[in-house]
Amino acid sequence: MQGKRxxxxxxxxxxxxAALAAVAxxxxxxxxxxxxxxxxxxxxALLPRxxxxxxxxxxxxxxxxxxxxxxxINADGNGRAARLHNPRPANLRASDxxxxxxxxxxxxxxxxxxxxxxxPPWGEELTDEQINDVTAFVRSVNGQHR
Amino acid sequence: MKPIRMLAIAALVAATPWTLxxxxxxxxxxxxxxxxTLDIKAGDKVAFRNDxxxxxNIFSLTDAMPFDLGTYGGGQMKAVTxxxxxxxxxxxxxxxEMRMVINVAP
Numbered sequence: 001m002q003g004k005r006x007x008x009x010x011x012x013x014x015x016x017x018a019a020l021a022a023v024a025x026x027x028x029x030x031x032x033x034x035x036x037x038x039x040x041x042x043x044x045a046l047l048p049r050x051x052x053x054x055x056x057x058x059x060x061x062x063x064x065x066x067x068x069x070x071x072x073i074n075a076d077g078n079g080r081a082a083r084l085h086n087p088r089p090a091n092l093r094a095s096d097x098x099x100x101x102x103x104x105x106x107x108x109x110x111x112x113x114x115x116x117x118x119x120p121p122w123g124e125e126l127t128d129e130q131i132n133d134v135t136a137f138v139r140s141v142n143g144q145h146r
Numbered sequence: 147m148k149p150i151r152m153l154a155i156a157a158l159v160a161a162t163p164w165t166l167x168x169x170x171x172x173x174x175x176x177x178x179x180x181x182x183t184l185d186i187k188a189g190d191k192v193a194f195r196n197d198x199x200x201x202x203n204i205f206s207l208t209d210a211m212p213f214d215l216g217t218y219g220g221g222q223m224k225a226v227t228x229x230x231x232x233x234x235x236x237x238x239x240x241x242x243e244m245r246m247v248i249n250v251a252p
Contacts, residue, residue: 065242066240066242069237069239069242070239080207081205081207081214081239083207083212084205084207084212084213084214085214109217111217117216117217118214118216120201120203120217120239120240121201121217122240124200124201125200125201125240125241
């Protein structure tokens with residue numbers, strides 16, 4: 001019984017030492033990573049204008065202003081005006097359309113493409129950049145963001 | 147013409163202004179309605195005329211009578227008859243800043 005208690009005590013000390021070593025190594029690695037990573041920007045720097053992230057951000061603003069009434073805040077087709085439309089507004093989270101087609105629907109509206117006539121043509125209201133941006137936003141919410 | 151028939155016709159004519167529904171026109175120009183509020187009576191018709199060069203899409207989500215006129219271009223006009231009394235908030239689906247209220251009296 002005495003020998004067993006001694007072995008258990010030894011095992012506990014080994015485990016404790018190993019845990020301490022792991023914690024120390026982790027702390028050292030974190031400190032090293034922080035030292036090598038660039039400091040957070042505090043000068044109000046913007047995303048590069050041509051980046052996808054910037055397009056998605058801008059597209060979100062376009063979406064919130066023009067699309068949310070019908071397609072909803074969650075882009076699931078359940079906006080407050082959705083009940084006026086039959087067929088109902090598309091669930092954009094489940095859209096399988098590519099960028100070109102999404103942009104075409106936005107620009108020309110649903111009726112011109114033989115789809116839901118409730119989707120207005122936005123080509124005369126939105127700029128090309130806004131249409132591209134909102135297309136990027138739609139792609140980002142349906143999980144096909146590239 | 148017999149006096150009684152003349153009397154009946156006169157009564158009908160006198161009652162006519164109270165039974166005919168009125169027609170109103172609200173223009174859309176420079177992404178704004180021509181008026182912020184409009185007071186009408188139940189049964190009146192309101193025509194929404196697009197005086198802009200681009201499309202508008204007038205709709206209302208008021209529970210008493212939700213409607214959507216769809217998208218229509220410049221120079222076109224679409225009308226709605228407000229059969230029920232109530233306060234109707236009118237919006238444009240393409241230009242969210244466009245809003246007006248139509249008060250429909252019984």
